[in-house]
Amino acid sequence: MMIGELTQKIHLQTPKQSLSVEEALKSPRLVRKSLEVPLVLQDQPLFVGRDETAVDLLIPSHFVSRRHALLFKKGTDYFVQDLHSKNGTFINNKKLPSGTCCAHPLKNGDRIRFNIIEFLFVIPEETKS
DSSP states (O other): OOOOHHEEEEEEEEEEOOHHHHHHSSSOOEEEEEEEEEOOHHHHHSEEETTTTTOEEEETTTTTTTOOOEEEEOOOOOOEOSOOOOOOETTEEEEEBBBEEEEEEETTTEEEEETTTTEEEEGGGOOOO
16 A cells, blocks of 8 residues: 555544534644644544554554554643554654653644554644643
8 A cells, every 4th residue: 555545544443522624724633745633632542553443533543562662642732642552652853751750741843653654743822822
């Protein structure tokens, strides 16, 4: 499968909640080419991986672990955490330590990579603190 074809197959399994267009436009998001995944993470984390029965953001690639990483919100801040993935999670090309002790804060413009599958973390202008 070509990387461009993969982008078309990445999707949210079940949205955490239904969003209005206004809420979606104001939400921080993961961006990859023409794909934008709004992150509305109030009380529940978003699991990333290739196991469609165990994740919210499905990336159907053998380069990604079944349950690869976790994105969550604490207060007004967003974090990513590697879940002992085989091939690693990277922020701006720096590999994150694995495990529950090691959540990494995200800032606007960070590049999040799940092995070779990269997203840009974007916070819309009107929601930046």
